[in-house]
Amino acid sequence: MQNKNWLLKRISEGILLLWIISLVSFAIVQVAPGDAALSLLRVDTVAVTTEQVEALRQEMGMNDPVYQKYFRYMGNLLKLDLGESVMTGRPVAAELSHAFPATFLLAGTSLLLTIVLVGIFGSLSSRFAGGWIDKFSTGFCLMGASIPTFWLGLLLIDLFSVRLHLLPAVGMANGGLILPSLSLAIAIAPPFIKIFRNSLIDCARQDFIRAARSRGISEKVIFMRHVLKGSLIPVVTILGVSFGSLLGGSVVVEVIFGLPGVGKLAIEAVTRRDYAIVQGFVLSIGILIFLINLAVDLSYRYLNPAISLKEAERQ
Amino acid sequence: MKKRSYLWIILGLISCLLLAVAGCSSDKKSSSGAKEKVLKFITVWPANTMDPHRCHFSFILNSGAVETLVGLDPKTTELYPWLAESWKSDDGQHWEFKIRKGVKFHNGKDLTAEAAKASLERSISVNPGVKASLKIAAIEAAGDILKITTEKPYPALPSELVHYNTVIIDVTAPDDKPPIGTGAFMFASFDIAKGAELVKFPQYWNGVAKLDRVIMTFNDDANARLLALQSGDADIIYRPALDTLQTLRKDDKVIVESVPGKRVYHLIYNYAGKNQDLWGNEEFRKGMDALINRQEIVDNVMGKEAVVAYNPFPGNYPFSPDVKPHVYSLDKALQHFQAAGLTVQDGKVLRNGQPIKLRMATYIARPELPQIAQIVQATAKQVGIEMEIQVAENIDEYLPQGNWDLVTYSLLTTTRGDGAFFLNAAFSPKGMQNHGRLNVPELVSLLDNYNQTIDKTKRNETAKAIATMIEDRAYNAYIASPYETAAYRKNVKGWVTPSNEFEFQMVTKDLDIIAE
Numbered sequence: 001m002q003n004k005n006w007l008l009k010r011i012s013e014g015i016l017l018l019w020i021i022s023l024v025s026f027a028i029v030q031v032a033p034g035d036a037a038l039s040l041l042r043v044d045t046v047a048v049t050t051e052q053v054e055a056l057r058q059e060m061g062m063n064d065p066v067y068q069k070y071f072r073y074m075g076n077l078l079k080l081d082l083g084e085s086v087m088t089g090r091p092v093a094a095e096l097s098h099a100f101p102a103t104f105l106l107a108g109t110s111l112l113l114t115i116v117l118v119g120i121f122g123s124l125s126s127r128f129a130g131g132w133i134d135k136f137s138t139g140f141c142l143m144g145a146s147i148p149t150f151w152l153g154l155l156l157i158d159l160f161s162v163r164l165h166l167l168p169a170v171g172m173a174n175g176g177l178i179l180p181s182l183s184l185a186i187a188i189a190p191p192f193i194k195i196f197r198n199s200l201i202d203c204a205r206q207d208f209i210r211a212a213r214s215r216g217i218s219e220k221v222i223f224m225r226h227v228l229k230g231s232l233i234p235v236v237t238i239l240g241v242s243f244g245s246l247l248g249g250s251v252v253v254e255v256i257f258g259l260p261g262v263g264k265l266a267i268e269a270v271t272r273r274d275y276a277i278v279q280g281f282v283l284s285i286g287i288l289i290f291l292i293n294l295a296v297d298l299s300y301r302y303l304n305p306a307i308s309l310k311e312a313e314r315q
Numbered sequence: 316m317k318k319r320s321y322l323w324i325i326l327g328l329i330s331c332l333l334l335a336v337a338g339c340s341s342d343k344k345s346s347s348g349a350k351e352k353v354l355k356f357i358t359v360w361p362a363n364t365m366d367p368h369r370c371h372f373s374f375i376l377n378s379g380a381v382e383t384l385v386g387l388d389p390k391t392t393e394l395y396p397w398l399a400e401s402w403k404s405d406d407g408q409h410w411e412f413k414i415r416k417g418v419k420f421h422n423g424k425d426l427t428a429e430a431a432k433a434s435l436e437r438s439i440s441v442n443p444g445v446k447a448s449l450k451i452a453a454i455e456a457a458g459d460i461l462k463i464t465t466e467k468p469y470p471a472l473p474s475e476l477v478h479y480n481t482v483i484i485d486v487t488a489p490d491d492k493p494p495i496g497t498g499a500f501m502f503a504s505f506d507i508a509k510g511a512e513l514v515k516f517p518q519y520w521n522g523v524a525k526l527d528r529v530i531m532t533f534n535d536d537a538n539a540r541l542l543a544l545q546s547g548d549a550d551i552i553y554r555p556a557l558d559t560l561q562t563l564r565k566d567d568k569v570i571v572e573s574v575p576g577k578r579v580y581h582l583i584y585n586y587a588g589k590n591q592d593l594w595g596n597e598e599f600r601k602g603m604d605a606l607i608n609r610q611e612i613v614d615n616v617m618g619k620e621a622v623v624a625y626n627p628f629p630g631n632y633p634f635s636p637d638v639k640p641h642v643y644s645l646d647k648a649l650q651h652f653q654a655a656g657l658t659v660q661d662g663k664v665l666r667n668g669q670p671i672k673l674r675m676a677t678y679i680a681r682p683e684l685p686q687i688a689q690i691v692q693a694t695a696k697q698v699g700i701e702m703e704i705q706v707a708e709n710i711d712e713y714l715p716q717g718n719w720d721l722v723t724y725s726l727l728t729t730t731r732g733d734g735a736f737f738l739n740a741a742f743s744p745k746g747m748q749n750h751g752r753l754n755v756p757e758l759v760s761l762l763d764n765y766n767q768t769i770d771k772t773k774r775n776e777t778a779k780a781i782a783t784m785i786e787d788r789a790y791n792a793y794i795a796s797p798y799e800t801a802a803y804r805k806n807v808k809g810w811v812t813p814s815n816e817f818e819f820q821m822v823t824k825d826l827d828i829i830a831e
Contacts, residue, residue: 041747046448049743089361098507
């Protein structure tokens with residue numbers, strides 16, 4: 001019952017949050033400089049006059065009062081209509097749904113690789129704390145956190161594509177996701193490795209672990225049921241948040257590896273002043289991050305039932 | 316026991332990693348047809364839509380799948396009959412384009428004047444730029460003749476029909492599929508986010524292509540394009556980075572080709588800003604011109620991958636001004652400044668006893684421009700002119716604010732084999748590229764005359780006269796014209812590096828690849 005109430009509360013908070021996100025995405029576009037008129041008229045290759053530009057702005061409603069634009073925007077949004085891209089004439093939803101799979105795939109693979117790296121380095125360095133493996137892991141973390149992602153990406157291309165001819169330099173086919181995912185994973189894994197390592201060490205020193213051991217419970221069961229589960233809480237929380245930032249923040253990697261993701265789409269839309277796409281991007285990323293945070297909260301409650309119990313006590 | 320637990324977890328994680336790798340590799344294509352000639356080409360910009368009439372980049376024209384009524388020869392930059400066999404007009408307003416016979420769309424339909432009319436009408440209706448560019452009042456199809464009436468006499472019409480948004484496609488075909496054109500290649504698949512796979516069109520009117528397939532992708536990161544060429548993921552890359560050309564030229568498997576481009580880097584002066592009295596003074600402008608060390612810019616900023624320019628049309632175009640000597644000299648600059656009524660004292664120029672302070676705008680979309688700004692700033696400082704450099708994120712949105720004195724700028728000047736775009740956009744009083752709001756009645760009168768001249772020779776003479784006036788009176792300062800470059804593997808044959816990406820097919824029927 002408590003969990004149901006909690007979920008309802010989170011959903012109503014979510015609706016309010018969505019309205020705020022929609023307002024923010026509308027406001028961003030209103031204060032952003034420029035509009036699509038220059039791009040649409042191809043001013044770099046077509047001789048147009050200032051009057052023609054102004055006439056197009058008028059025709060497209062760009063000179064309308066802000067409140068009119070807002071009502072139009074909200075009216076469409078309530079009908080789940082994100083509008084049309086002025087550059088392509090296609091619905092914004094179609095443009096985003098075309099670009100999201102590549103980003104999801106990149107973010108998902110990066111997250112998977114991050115988990116693998118965190119698992120390997122975190123557990124090994126906690127098991128052999130203070131030893132050379134631990135020092136190597138610290139060095140890896142320092143290096144990963146210091147190298148800019150775009151440079152790491154270029155280094156990986158140089159090694160695996162140019163010199164070894166093992167993986168493609170661009171595109172997603174033929175294992176093309178490996179290098180961009182690795183670039184991102186190496187960049188985001190270091191803090192999680194340290195957190196996971198310290199969490200494992202702290203957890204293994206807890207009284208209840210010693211008690212379990214004295215009761216004769218096997219090390220395997222202790223590790224899997226108690227140490228690992230207890231150590232995962234901080235990691236899961238931050239990993240969840242990282243997935244959100246991966247969705248919106250992997251644009252550099254998308255550009256270098258020529259991946260057709262949503263970050264690249266948004267950058268191009270900003271450059272071309274295609275603000276319907278920008279609004280759609282902000283809104284959809286906002287919704288996704290909200291859903292991810294919700295999922296993280298749910299997993300948190302699963303991993304640590306004490307949270308639900310404490311809430312019940314308070315009530 | 317504890318050690319074994321760790322071991323199992325680590326083995327599990329490594330398995331995950333291997334599975335991920337295997338999963339990613341699963342879409343590896345099996346090679347089909349060992350004798351098939353396949354070429355991989357990486358250009359810079361993607362098609363932001365599959366609709367060639369709306370597309371903001373020339374990816375679709377470059378792909379060789381579509382054609383325009385009028386073509387532009389990449390070697391001579393002369394107009395040539397393409398899907399229109401010929402064209403004529405007596406008054407520059409009523410045009411007749413004879414549509415080529417025997418041309419088929421990729422879906423087997425014949426190209427007719429009616430189909431060309433429908434295609435042009437669609438382009439005008441969905442693209443305000445094309446509407447502004449073609450200025451068409453009416454189109455009519457009569458047999459194999461396409462009759463076009465423009466809003467007013469418009470001699471530049473054939474040249475404007477080279478624009479990549481005016482390509483002729485079958486408009487009855489579904490618009491959510493790749494476009495159905497008439498080119499030597501047709502789309503086997505096309506994903507604007509990834510690229511296109513093109514196969515040769517066996518019924519191409521001008522002879523079947525030598526290549527069987529072309530994989531055309533894009534990447535706006537120059538380093539990534541370079542690495543793709545070096546790793547064998549590309550056979551041709553368009554526009555490798557300037558600083559990598561020397562290294563590439565040492566690679567014995569690669570050919571690097573540079574050709575004169577159609578873009579000119581220049582300084583625009585603000586004739587409507589707070590220092591308009593200075594820019595309105597011809598002697599001051601000539602003094603500024605003498606301060607620009609063009610050769611240093613070409614040698615050091617552009618790695619000698621450019622030619623020095625003194626006017627908007629450098630080169631040997633029929634409308635290029637005759638070559639005249641321009642001297643980079645601080646002394647000569649000071650003489651001009653003195654003639655402009657300014658005080659010269661100890662080698663420094665003063666206005667009302669104070670140093671002149673100017674704001675120079677620039678932008679990083681073309682990395683050479685901020686460097687050019689720095690060179691001009693350093694030279695001006697030697698004669699006491701202080702220039703504050705302002706880097707704008709979007710220069711076309713910054714300039715209308717008017718709070719600048721001069722700007723480093725880049726624009727195509729000899730577009731579509733004609734100077735009409737540049738002269739009208741940059742020197743018409745209300746032209747969108749006339750950022751300095753220059754308004755000289757004599758120049759405007761010449762421009763009006765040019766816009767109404769139908770005879771090609773007279774038209775070129777008028778364009779030349781305008782460009783000569785611009786050079787002689789130092790309206791703005793033209794500095795350098797960068798080369799366009801491409802790099803390709805030595806087994807690629809028939810590649811022609813275009814002088815810009817907007818006006819030419821890059822994948823052509825003559826392109827070929829031989830065994831290494």
